[in-house]
Amino acid sequence: MTEDNKSTPGEPSEAKPAATRPAGASASAPPKPSLGRAMLDGIITGNSAVVTFLAILLALVVGGVLMILADQDVLDQYKYFTAAPGDALSASWSLVSDAYSAMFKGSIMNPDLFADGSLEDNFRPISETITQATPLIFGGLAVSIAFRTGLFNIGAQGQIIAGAVFASWIGFVVDLPPVIHLVFVILAGVIGGGLYAGIAGFLKARYGAHEVIVTIMLNHIAVLLLGWLLTTDTFRRGGQSQPIGKDANDNAVLPNLFGDNLRIHFGIILALLAAGIYWWLLNRSTLGFELRAVGSNPDAARTAGMSVARAQILAMVIAGAMAGLAGVSQVMSSTNPAHTLTPSIDAGIGFDAITVALLGRTKPLGTVLAALLFGALRAGGSVMQASANVSVDIVIVIQAVIVLFVAAPPLVRSIFRLRGAREGAEGGPLAAKETVGVQA
Amino acid sequence: MKLELRGITKRFGSLVANDHIDLTVEPGEIHCLLGENGAGKSTLMNVLYGLYEPTEGEIVVDGTPRKFRTAGDAIDAGIGMVHQHFMLVPVFTVAENVMLGHEETKPMGWLDRRRARKKVLDLVDEYGLKVDPDMLVEDLPVGLQQRVEILKALVRDAKVLILDEPTAVLTPQETEELFRVMRALRESGHSIVFITHKLKEVKAVADRITVIRRGKVVGTADPASSEKELASLMVGRPVKLVVDKTEAEPGAVRLEINDLTVLDGNGQAVVDRVDLRLREGEILGIAGVDGNGQSELTQAILGLRAPAAGSISLDGKDLAGMSPRQILGSGVGFVPEDRQHDGIVSDFTVAENLVLDMVTQAPFGKRGSIVPSAVRDNARERVEEFDIRTQTIESPAGTLSGGNQQKVVVARELSRPLRLFIASQPTRGVDVGAMEFIHKRIVAERDVGTPVIIVSTELDEVVALADRIAVMYRGRIVDIVPPTTSRGDLGLLMAGVLPGAEHADGAGATRADTAPAGPVEAKTNESDATPGEEDPA
Numbered sequence: 001m002t003e004d005n006k007s008t009p010g011e012p013s014e015a016k017p018a019a020t021r022p023a024g025a026s027a028s029a030p031p032k033p034s035l036g037r038a039m040l041d042g043i044i045t046g047n048s049a050v051v052t053f054l055a056i057l058l059a060l061v062v063g064g065v066l067m068i069l070a071d072q073d074v075l076d077q078y079k080y081f082t083a084a085p086g087d088a089l090s091a092s093w094s095l096v097s098d099a100y101s102a103m104f105k106g107s108i109m110n111p112d113l114f115a116d117g118s119l120e121d122n123f124r125p126i127s128e129t130i131t132q133a134t135p136l137i138f139g140g141l142a143v144s145i146a147f148r149t150g151l152f153n154i155g156a157q158g159q160i161i162a163g164a165v166f167a168s169w170i171g172f173v174v175d176l177p178p179v180i181h182l183v184f185v186i187l188a189g190v191i192g193g194g195l196y197a198g199i200a201g202f203l204k205a206r207y208g209a210h211e212v213i214v215t216i217m218l219n220h221i222a223v224l225l226l227g228w229l230l231t232t233d234t235f236r237r238g239g240q241s242q243p244i245g246k247d248a249n250d251n252a253v254l255p256n257l258f259g260d261n262l263r264i265h266f267g268i269i270l271a272l273l274a275a276g277i278y279w280w281l282l283n284r285s286t287l288g289f290e291l292r293a294v295g296s297n298p299d300a301a302r303t304a305g306m307s308v309a310r311a312q313i314l315a316m317v318i319a320g321a322m323a324g325l326a327g328v329s330q331v332m333s334s335t336n337p338a339h340t341l342t343p344s345i346d347a348g349i350g351f352d353a354i355t356v357a358l359l360g361r362t363k364p365l366g367t368v369l370a371a372l373l374f375g376a377l378r379a380g381g382s383v384m385q386a387s388a389n390v391s392v393d394i395v396i397v398i399q400a401v402i403v404l405f406v407a408a409p410p411l412v413r414s415i416f417r418l419r420g421a422r423e424g425a426e427g428g429p430l431a432a433k434e435t436v437g438v439q440a
Numbered sequence: 441m442k443l444e445l446r447g448i449t450k451r452f453g454s455l456v457a458n459d460h461i462d463l464t465v466e467p468g469e470i471h472c473l474l475g476e477n478g479a480g481k482s483t484l485m486n487v488l489y490g491l492y493e494p495t496e497g498e499i500v501v502d503g504t505p506r507k508f509r510t511a512g513d514a515i516d517a518g519i520g521m522v523h524q525h526f527m528l529v530p531v532f533t534v535a536e537n538v539m540l541g542h543e544e545t546k547p548m549g550w551l552d553r554r555r556a557r558k559k560v561l562d563l564v565d566e567y568g569l570k571v572d573p574d575m576l577v578e579d580l581p582v583g584l585q586q587r588v589e590i591l592k593a594l595v596r597d598a599k600v601l602i603l604d605e606p607t608a609v610l611t612p613q614e615t616e617e618l619f620r621v622m623r624a625l626r627e628s629g630h631s632i633v634f635i636t637h638k639l640k641e642v643k644a645v646a647d648r649i650t651v652i653r654r655g656k657v658v659g660t661a662d663p664a665s666s667e668k669e670l671a672s673l674m675v676g677r678p679v680k681l682v683v684d685k686t687e688a689e690p691g692a693v694r695l696e697i698n699d700l701t702v703l704d705g706n707g708q709a710v711v712d713r714v715d716l717r718l719r720e721g722e723i724l725g726i727a728g729v730d731g732n733g734q735s736e737l738t739q740a741i742l743g744l745r746a747p748a749a750g751s752i753s754l755d756g757k758d759l760a761g762m763s764p765r766q767i768l769g770s771g772v773g774f775v776p777e778d779r780q781h782d783g784i785v786s787d788f789t790v791a792e793n794l795v796l797d798m799v800t801q802a803p804f805g806k807r808g809s810i811v812p813s814a815v816r817d818n819a820r821e822r823v824e825e826f827d828i829r830t831q832t833i834e835s836p837a838g839t840l841s842g843g844n845q846q847k848v849v850v851a852r853e854l855s856r857p858l859r860l861f862i863a864s865q866p867t868r869g870v871d872v873g874a875m876e877f878i879h880k881r882i883v884a885e886r887d888v889g890t891p892v893i894i895v896s897t898e899l900d901e902v903v904a905l906a907d908r909i910a911v912m913y914r915g916r917i918v919d920i921v922p923p924t925t926s927r928g929d930l931g932l933l934m935a936g937v938l939p940g941a942e943h944a945d946g947a948g949a950t951r952a953d954t955a956p957a958g959p960v961e962a963k964t965n966e967s968d969a970t971p972g973e974e975d976p977a
Contacts, residue, residue, distance in 0.1 A: 284812070286805040293796065296787040302744065303774070303782040304797035305765030 051412050052359065055405035056373070058412065063398040064096040067390055071095055099390040106383025107376035120261050125379065127264040131335060133368075133375025135160070137271035138326035139353025140371050141278050142197075142319040144362035146211075148282060149315035150295035155200055155215025156323045157350025158222035159193040163324025164331045165226060166192025168341040169235070171248030171332060181251035186270070186328055193324020194317045196222065201316025205309035211316070219350065227343055235341060245341030254333045267329040272368070274322055279364040281318070291315050323350070355403050374399060441467055441502055441518055441599035441631070443488075448497035450483055455831075457483040459655040460497070465600060470622060470632045472646035472663075474639075474674055476871035478829060478841030480655040481635045482524075485602050488633075489521045490514040520593025521602040526585050530578035535560045537577055538591050563594050567624045583614030590621065601625065602633045607641055608869050612899065613729070619645050637674065637871040639667040639681075640900075675873040685883045688907035691720030694891045695741075695860055700750035702736045702915075710736045712915035713750070718860075723882070723892040725906025725923070727899060729934055733915035734895045735777055738862050741893075742774050743767045754860055768797050771859035775849050775866055777895065779842075783849040786838025790830050791819035793837045794852050818855070826851040827877065843870040850878055854885060861885050864895040879905060899930060 068074050074095050077088035105112070107129045113121045139156045146153035167189035176184060200218060203209040229235045230243035237246050254266040281288040293301040294311040302308050330336060330345050356374055360366030381395035405412050443465040450458040457480045465471045475481045486492045488499060490508030498505045501517050508514045511521075528537050539556035546552045560573040571580070571587050580588070586606060593601055603622075607615045622632055622645055636642060642649055642663065649661040651673045659673055671679040695718035702711035711733045718724050726734050739745040741752055743764040752759045759767055768774065776782035784793045795804045795815050803814040819833040828847045830840055837848055850866060863882065867875040882905060886892050896902050902909055903923050910920045913936035921933070932938075 284810050285808055286800045286810055287808060289792070289799050289810060293785050293788065297781075297785040299782045300785050300796065302764065303742070303776050305763070305768040306797075307763070307765070 051409045052361075052406060054412050054416055055402050058405050058415065059398045059401035060100070062401045063394050064100070066397055067096055067099055067394060068092045070391070070394075095388075095390075099384050099388040099394075102384040102386075102388040102390075103377075103380030105380075105387075107380030120258075123258070124262060125383075127258070127262040128379035129372060129376040130268050131263045131265065131333070131375070132378040133371040134265070134267040134271050134333070135326040135329045135347075135349045136352055136356050136371035136374050137268075137368055138274060138322050138329065139349045140356035140360055140367040141274055141364075142193075142323035142326070143353050143357035144360070144364075144367050145278060145281070145291070145322065146197075146315050146319040147357060147362050148288075148295045149291040149311055150298065151201075151204065151211045151312060151315055151319075153197070153200075153215055153316070153319050154212055154354065155197060155218050155320075155350070156326070156353040157346050158215065158219040159197045159320040159323035160327040160330065160346045160350050161222040161226050162196035162320070163189035163193035163327025164341060164345045165229060165235075165327075166324070167252075167328040168245055168248060168331045168339075171252035171339065172246040175249060176251060178251045181249060182254065182332075185248075185252045185332060186325070189324040189328035190321040191324070193327060194321040197316040197320025197323065198313060201313040204316070205312040223343075223346075226341070226345070230341060230343060237340065243343050244338075248332060248339035252332060253339055254329065256334055263334040265329075265333045267325075267333050270325060270329075271371075274325060275364045275368050278322075278367075282364070287314065323353070326353075352399070355399060359402065359406055443519070443600050443631070444500040445484070445488065446498050446500060448484060448487055448499075449495045450480075450487055450492055451495045456655050458487065458494075461652070461655075461657050463650055463657070465631050465633055466648075467599070467631055468626055468629050469647040470626055470634055470645050472642045472649045473633060473635045473652060474637065474642055474649055474661075474670065475652035476637060476674055476873060477843035477869070479652045479674075481652055482604055484652070485521065485604055485633065485635060488514065489519060489602060515596050515598070518597060518599035519602065520590075520596060520598025520600070522586065522589040522593065522604065522606060524604045524606075524608060526589055528577045528585060528588060531576060533574050533576055534571055534580070534588050534591075535573040537588055538573075538595050540592075542596065559595055560591060563591055567594070567621060567628070569621055581614075583610050583617065586610070586614075586618070587621070594625075598630070600631045600633065602635070604635045605637075605869070606634070607636065607638060612897070615641065639670050639872065642670065643667065671872045674871070677873075679872050680876055681872070683879045683883060683904040685905075686887070688722040688886065690722040690907070691889065693717050694720050694755055695893075696751075696753045697741075698751045700737070700740060700752060701748045702733075702740045702745050703748045704736070709748075710915050711740060711747075714915075714917050716910065716917065718891040718893065720891055721886055721889045722907045723886050723894055723905055725902035725909045726893060726895045726912055727902045727909050727930060727934060728897070728912035730897045732912045734912050735864060736915075737912070738774070738777075738864050738893070738895055741767075741860075741862060742772065765797075765800075769801070771857065773853035773856070773858045773861040773863075775853050775863040777864035777868065779845050779849050779868075784837045784845050787836055789819075789834045790823065790828065790837050790840070790848060791815050791833040793848050794819050794822050794855070796852060798852075798856065822848075822851040822855055826881075827874075843874040846870050847874060847878070850881065854881055858885065858890045860893070861890050862893045862895075865897065866894065867896075867898075867901060899927065899934075903927075903930075 074088070074091045077091045081088050105125060107125050109122060109125055110117070139160065142156050142159060143153050167185045170185050170188040171181075174181070174184070196218065197215075200209075200211050200214040203214050204211045227243065230245060235245050237244050254270075256262065256265045257268070258264060282292065290301065290306045290311050291314070293304065293306060294308050294315075298308050301311070326349055327345070330347065330349070331341060332339055336342075336345075352374055356370045357367060359373070360368070360370035377395045377398060381392040384390050384394075385392040445461060445463040448458050448461045448463075449456070459480075461480075461484055463471075463473075463484075473481050473484070483492065487494045488508070490511045490513050493509070499508065500506070506513075506517055508517065508519075514521075529540065532540065535553065535557045538560050539551075544552040544555040544559075557573045560571075564570060564573075569587050569591060571584050571591070575584075577585060577588060590601065590603075606618060610618060619641075622634070625632060626647075634642075634646065646663045649663060649665075649670070650657055651659050651661060651670070653674060653676055658676070661670055661673060667681060668679070671681060695716070697714055697716040700711055700714045700716075701709050704710045714733075714737060716724070726737070728734055736745060740747050741759065743759065743762055743766070747760060754770065754772070757770065759770075762770075780786070785796065788796070792799075792815070795818060799805050799810060799815075804811055804818070816833065822828065823830065823833055826847045828840070828851065829844050837845060840848065846867070846869065850863070853861070853863075861882070866882065867878050870878065879901075882892060882894065886907075894902060894905050896905075906923050908920055909923055909925065909930070911918045911930065911933040913934060918933050918936060919938060921930070
């Protein structure tokens with residue numbers, strides 16, 4: 001293969017043909033993804049770690065601005081902004097920094113306690129973060145695995161409830177020796193969630209019913225079914241009119257890892273295990289290979305002899321099993337001291353799970369990290385409310401803004417003038433942001 | 441309008457897709473850009489159309505340098521582009537699609553459909569681009585959809601039209617029609633940049649030819665040059681255009697299809713009472729205009745479509761009722777006609793695509809686990825063996841050029857012991873160099889005794905490869921003839937017309953040796969194929 005010499009005289013650097021191979025510079029578009037898929041693919045593939053980090057940073061900035069806007073005392077300072085800009089700025093700074101440092105103290109560590117606090121005191125914020133993150137990891141994995149198979153699982157809420165109901169029932173209805181009872185409870189949660197999600201998978205595979213619609217409807221069904229179950233004698237705690245379930249046996253409970261004073265519990269071990277299984281399933285198993293193939297090109301998967309229906313059903317069942325574990329954690333862990341079923345047992349985890357999965361780009365490690373971030377926001381948020389007097393709702397806003405920015409990578413890139421954003425785009429969103437406080 | 445590209449260079453990271461390309465398009469000429477897949481033709485045109493910014497170089501229109509930041513700038517400068525993948529709204533009518541983006545409006549922002557319609561009709565008359573402005577685009581065949589794309593460019597006063605591999609999706613007849621339109625446009629002073637890697641087409645319409653190889657202009661050629669010259673210029677080495685093969689030595693019957701009928705969603709028979717016998721060590725070509733049941737026939741053999749009636753048996757084993765995985769597992773290799781759609785998973789790496797239908801089997805899968813080293817070794821071997829041009833075996837298959845994607849599919853299907861090999865459009869969108877290679881592999885597969893079925897709408901390909909040709913028309917096998925049959929007769933058969941007894945005589949005279957495997961073996965539905973059934977398809 002020396003033909004290059006003929007056509008390109010005087011270019012000795014061209015000696016190695018292999019180096020100059022234009023390997024498909026014009027990648028053509030894959031066949032017709034649906035609008036929703038295209039959008040989600042964009043979110044998942046369009047974000048580098050940098051963009052995700054910047055999105056979080058921006059969200060914290062937006063959160064800070066909102067804190068200022070919501071605080072009348074600080075806003076009053078801005079009336080004299082031209083006369084004494086220092087006052088307004090320092091009041092804003094102290095408000096925002098107090099809030100965020102309270103959040104930090106509540107979720108990561110408290111420097112004030114570092115010297116003379118006990119080991120437990122120092123570890124408590126992290127313990128809280130991990131405790132909050134545990135069900136989110138399960139939920140995030142449940143959404144991720146379905147997504148990799150091309151299914152948008154909005155039904156984590158319902159699956160969590162199903163898992164919680166099954167787990168709770170096994171928890172109080174039988175009396176088994178220590179470890180064994182817990183194993184049965186966990187299995188019950190897995191089966192409950194798996195079966196419930198399997199309904200959506202089956203309807204999709206067999207009749208083509210769209211999983212988004214079906215899972216949303218199954219969420220409603222689960223919530224209402226739970227409400228009804230808590231009125232029945234089987235589930236409702238005796239002698240009470242409140243819709244509260246029966247207490248689980250002590251043997252059925254996920255044990256705390258470091259004693260009664262720290263809430264961190266065995267669930268996190270299960271969650272990391274689940275993430276590990278998810279990694280193996282996705283990257284190393286033939287089943288995962290098929291799931292991913294069905295997820296990105298069902299036609300090619302079918303032509304290669306895979307059963308699309310089987311993949312869809314299995315993906316939903318596995319997703320539901322993961323979500324069911326979140327249900328187990330909700331009922332049987334330290335976050336639920338009496339270990340009972342309540343009408344709001346899912347605690348909104350089913351929906352945060354979608355955000356976690358997207359933020360974690362449906363990758364195992366990413367999902368764990370995203371869940372930890374949200375766990376930290378949840379754990380820190382309550383401390384922030386208590387000690388800095390900033391509403392815990394700001395946490396929800398921050399979460400929402402993170403998603404907003406993650407959903408629009410080009411926006412983040414253009415704000416930070418990163419490569420990839422179109423050059424010379426509308427000059428300076430940063431400048432605009434700085435004036436927000438002034439006009440108020 | 442005179443268009444010049446001066447020293448255009450486009451880099452993607454370390455990859456140089458275009459390297460100092462100079463190109464001049466004179467008014468009123470059909471300028472052909474010839475090059476292999478991945479040579480950088482499409483990149484160059486995307487630069488010209490404002491979709492990519494060139495790393496270096498400038499675009500000069502009528503003597504003034506212009507900068508195209510968006511496709512809109514290029515359109516304003518009088519450049520129109522027809523992409524390989526159409527950019528049409530399927531549920532809109534032709535007229536609506538044509539006016540999309542610069543709608544005619546009446547006061548108060550009302551859409552002026554009538555004026556849009558009239559504009560379309562005017563253009564239709566002017567250039568003979570026959571298309572009904574009121575049809576929904578989704579109801580149009582591909583050839584007509586392409587016309588709508590051309591109309592879209594023309595209605596925006598495009599003086600230079602870029603056609604990116606326009607014939608890749610067309611039937612021979614549609615291609616002829618397109619050439620007629622191109623010539624009409626040239627007469628009216630438009631210039632056309634025609635991107636292709638098909639030599640016949642270049643010779644048929646081009647006024648001037650620029651050959652690109654590996655991102656560089658390697659020469660210009662005259663349409664009078666022979667195909668051989670063009671091919672070697674394009675590939676960079678001498679190329680054989682004829683398939684080198686010995687006479688078939690057919691053995692025992694391996695595949696038997698009896699009375700096979702496949703229905704489409706509306707209950708219409710798309711494969712209609714087909715009988716076929718395929719022997720060991722022979723290639724059966726299935727010719728026919730696209731959409732006459734060829735794809736459905738192959739899909740039925742693979743178990744992707746359930747037959748309504750009839751039987752398919754391979755080596756005496758009934759395939760009906762088996763799942764595609766079982767059929768693949770029993771030794772059927774299958775190259776689907778649409779690789780993007782059915783052949784590869786573009787998000788998957790090249791290595792993963794090379795084991796797509798074998799991942800559950802040893803050595804790639806063991807007890808539910810993938811063996812990554814086996815997958816990697818396999819990929820390295822195939823990439824080497826089939827000269828698949830990819831940066832690494834871990835690159836997503838979607839980043840490969842079309843021809844290399846096709847090589848991935850062919851490599852995968854030929855990398856295991858086969859008892860039947862079915863290839864639909866094995867070289868669609870593939871350049872000459874790769875085509876030569878794929879053809880060689882197919883013949884080699886036949887020579888080890890595998891029965892092979894080739895479905896192709898390219899008559900050249902069928903004639904070059906097949907030992908026998910079955911012509912399909914409206915779901916039926918009209919006739920089975922030897923490859924020496926004249927093009928005229930084959931064309932008639934493809935239109936469903938039996939040329940009477942002529943071909944049998946001709947065949948007998950020229951290919952007496954293979955005649956027993958030919959028409960005699962073929963039980964056709966001659967009684968059913970009514971020559972009088974004339975319907976312009």
